[in-house]
Amino acid sequence: MANPKTPDATRRSERSRRAIFDAALELVGEVGFDKLTIEGIAARAGVGKQTIYRWWPSKAAVLLDAFIGDAGDEEIELPDTGDLEADLKFVLRATADEFNDPSFEAPYRALAIAGANDPELSRQFVSRLQDTGVQAYVNRLHKAREAGTIAADTDLRIAAEMLVSPFAQRWLMRSGPLTHEFTDTLVEQVLRGIATR
Missing domain, CATH: 1.10.10.60 (Homeodomain-like)
Structure with a gap:
């Protein structure tokens, strides 16, 4: 047998x-x-x-x-159609839709709140999730700087944070809705500040 x-x-x-x-x-x-x-x-x-x-x-x-999940192991790449404003608006609109989805919002908010009281969790949350996202913006802005779309002296990390930080603040503090109108305005305002003169 x-x-x-x-x-x-x-x-x-x-x-x-x-x-x-x-x-x-x-x-x-x-x-x-x-x-x-x-x-x-x-x-x-x-x-x-x-x-x-x-x-x-x-x-x-x-x-x-x-x-x-497995997302933390993958490099994020933003679209590059040659139109920086359109690409950033597309990504931030999709991000707003994601953050407005309760199945995404509940665990993300829980982790953000727990991280405020747990330095090790906060460090992991930032290094495994947030830094990856910000770096994707930095990489896309780098291409735009090389193409002459944004000023040569632009600090790319700060520019990326100018795009994502007001978004995160509004969501975390529930200070206003995450709408496509909001994300479009955010992109326009940031690009106005860093555009090639």
């Missing part, structure tokens, strides 16, 4: 990891970060809480990995 196949531990681990990620993202949307618990994630995922603690030190760490 043939021996039964040995279970593939790697596949089982990946299934468990995916179930944990799905559970964390679902639960943070349902109960919020304060009421999110390792026990709740484990129960929803159908795993023991010791499995979660073997891979992550806290609920915030689980949520960060769940939210970033």
Whole structure:
């Protein structure tokens, strides 16, 4: 009689990891970060809480990995149609749509708030998520500077932050809606300041 196949531990681990990620993202949307618990994630995922603690030190760490997924390993590239203003408007409009989606907004807001009280989480959040996004803007602005569209002495990092920081501030503080009109105006104002004279 043939021996039964040995279970593939790697596949089982990946299934468990995916179930944990799905559970964390679902639960943070349902109960919020304060009421999110390792026990709740484990129960929803159908795993023991010791499995979660073997891979992550806290609920915030689980949520960060769940939210970033594989995206943190990929370089982001903004479109380059040759029209910097149109490209930036396209990207910021899409970003506004994403931030207005509750399934994106709940975990991102939870991580932003948790990071304010946890320096290590904040460092990881910035290095794995925010810096990647800002660098994509820097890279696109670099191409525009080489093409002579923006002033040669433009500090590209500051210019990129001028595009994303007011957006992030408005969203985080809920000081106004993230509309396409807002993002278009933001792009126009920033480009007016850095355009070649």
